[in-house]
Amino acid sequence: MAIGQEHTVKAFDLDIGELRGLIGQMGGVAEQAIADAIAALQHGDLDLAQRVREGDKALDALELEVERNAVRIIALRAPLANDLREVVAALKIAGVVERIGDYAKNIAKRVPMIEGEGADRIEPVSVIAAMARMASGMVHDVLDAFAARDTEKALAVYERDDALDDFYDSIFRTLVTYMVENPRTISQVAHLLFVAKNLERIGDHATNVAEMVYFAATGTRLADRERVTH
Amino acid sequence: MTRDDTLPKMTARHVNVFYGANQAIADVSIDVRRDEVTAFIGPSGCGKSTFLRTLNRMNDTVAAARVEGEIRLDGADIYARDMDVVQLRARVGMVFQKPNPFPKSIYENVAYGPRIHGLAKGKADLDRIVEEALSRAGLWSEIKDRLGTSGTALSGGQQQRLCIARAIAVEPEVILMDEPCSALDPIATARIEELIHELRGRYAIVIVTHNMQQAARVSQKTAFFHLGRLIEYADTSDIFTNPREERTKDYITGRYG
Numbered sequence: 001m002a003i004g005q006e007h008t009v010k011a012f013d014l015d016i017g018e019l020r021g022l023i024g025q026m027g028g029v030a031e032q033a034i035a036d037a038i039a040a041l042q043h044g045d046l047d048l049a050q051r052v053r054e055g056d057k058a059l060d061a062l063e064l065e066v067e068r069n070a071v072r073i074i075a076l077r078a079p080l081a082n083d084l085r086e087v088v089a090a091l092k093i094a095g096v097v098e099r100i101g102d103y104a105k106n107i108a109k110r111v112p113m114i115e116g117e118g119a120d121r122i123e124p125v126s127v128i129a130a131m132a133r134m135a136s137g138m139v140h141d142v143l144d145a146f147a148a149r150d151t152e153k154a155l156a157v158y159e160r161d162d163a164l165d166d167f168y169d170s171i172f173r174t175l176v177t178y179m180v181e182n183p184r185t186i187s188q189v190a191h192l193l194f195v196a197k198n199l200e201r202i203g204d205h206a207t208n209v210a211e212m213v214y215f216a217a218t219g220t221r222l223a224d225r226e227r228v229t230h
Numbered sequence: 231m232t233r234d235d236t237l238p239k240m241t242a243r244h245v246n247v248f249y250g251a252n253q254a255i256a257d258v259s260i261d262v263r264r265d266e267v268t269a270f271i272g273p274s275g276c277g278k279s280t281f282l283r284t285l286n287r288m289n290d291t292v293a294a295a296r297v298e299g300e301i302r303l304d305g306a307d308i309y310a311r312d313m314d315v316v317q318l319r320a321r322v323g324m325v326f327q328k329p330n331p332f333p334k335s336i337y338e339n340v341a342y343g344p345r346i347h348g349l350a351k352g353k354a355d356l357d358r359i360v361e362e363a364l365s366r367a368g369l370w371s372e373i374k375d376r377l378g379t380s381g382t383a384l385s386g387g388q389q390q391r392l393c394i395a396r397a398i399a400v401e402p403e404v405i406l407m408d409e410p411c412s413a414l415d416p417i418a419t420a421r422i423e424e425l426i427h428e429l430r431g432r433y434a435i436v437i438v439t440h441n442m443q444q445a446a447r448v449s450q451k452t453a454f455f456h457l458g459r460l461i462e463y464a465d466t467s468d469i470f471t472n473p474r475e476e477r478t479k480d481y482i483t484g485r486y487g
Contacts, residue, residue, distance in 0.1 A: 005485045
């Protein structure tokens with residue numbers, strides 16, 4: 001989709017560009033947090049887990065900056081039509097990405113509880129990584145879609161959520177079976193269940209962002225669009 | 231609701247306006263509803279004021295202006311040979327960009343119209359009409375003790391409300407406003423906007439404005455004009471959040487030109 005013509009007031013374009021840049025930055029930080037949290041989980045790296053927990057402050061600060069910028073643009077430029085939709089979307093997306101960061105932080109917090117002493121290392125940890133890549137890929141793509149005002153890409157993320165939900169269901173069953181067979185690990189695996197749930201929630205949030213991106217770009221709600229027959 | 235109320239108050243069909251050889255308006259068709267405020271927006275020279283003036287034949291006063299097409303008020307052709315233009319302008323009142331009170335007392339400014347149109351049955355009735363018009367225009371409480379002072383001695387915002395009182399004193403059906411706030415400060419502007427809000431429903435109101443936010447605030451329908459053509463006419467909420475036409479979007483988001 002073509003990027004619109006420039007504003008007569010050039011500073012308006014700079015403001016909007018800065019806002020988009022901040023959202024992109026938030027997306028990068030959130031993605032990295034998910035990847036690090038999962039890496040920490042897989043390798044039992046408590047230091048890395050601790051760094052993820054501390055790194056969440058960066059996302060909070062970025063969200064605040066987005067909020068400040070968006071409010072300033074609304075106050076000074078009184079944006080309308082697609083500009084208004086974009087600024088409002090940025091404001092909402094920042095809140096969602098911050099929540100995604102919270103989920104990554106929550107995963108990192110559980111690492112010490114899941115990480116057993118040496119021999120107690122539980123095997124299902126390995127299946128979580130693939131689910132994490134899927135969730136994190138959705139976050140990556142949906143923020144790309146926002147940056148490029150790409151409705152097709154947003155739509156693709158929206159439709160990927162079902163696959164992530166299926167993934168979650170299958171991991172859930174696997175983990176429950178594992179607990180039944182290895183009752184000693186129940187407390188660890190229960191935490192791992194929460195990790196899977198967090199990843200599933202991250203996917204839901206990415207899906208919400210896809211809806212916001214779609215609305216910002218088209219002015220039509222994704223749910224109201226004409227259903228494409230497959 | 232009678233059948234009458236569901237019909238548009240004014241309809242324009244295929245209207246062209248020429249100033250000499252220049253075409254200022256090309257093929258504009260639009261309905262003005264009686265219970266709504268309609269805003270005309272567009273860049274300078276787009277024809278929105280010219281078109282507004284065709285609605286009460288103000289262009290008649292411009293020698294070189296020629297109007298083609300059909301404009302109806304309650305179904306009656308206002309350019310028909312037997313249309314009384316003075317009556318028409320009483321029914322379709324106008325408020326201008328610059329407040330233009332008569333150099334007479336506040337009272338006389340408002341009383342003039344009802345008197346020449348024979349709307350008052352005596353002095354007491356005229357007093358009542360003047361008070362009611364000034365009250366409806368939100369000016370009464372500010373000037374009730376000095377009705378004899380000159381209208382031109384009021385502040386700009388008060389003068390504009392006086393002009394609105396003058397327009398509504400003759401019980402018009404439509405009020406045309408040509409950038410009524412462009413010469414006013416923000417407080418006076420807010421008062422006029424509040425007034426438009428209160429007058430809505432009683433009169434069909436058409437307002438030309440350069441202020442997008444104002445159009446978005448006061449109107450229910452918005453028409454975007456560009457180079458003499460009506461580009462888009464829709465619910466105000468749609469025009470400002472999700473316009474259909476690229477040119478409308480570029481204009482309202484400040485990308486035009």
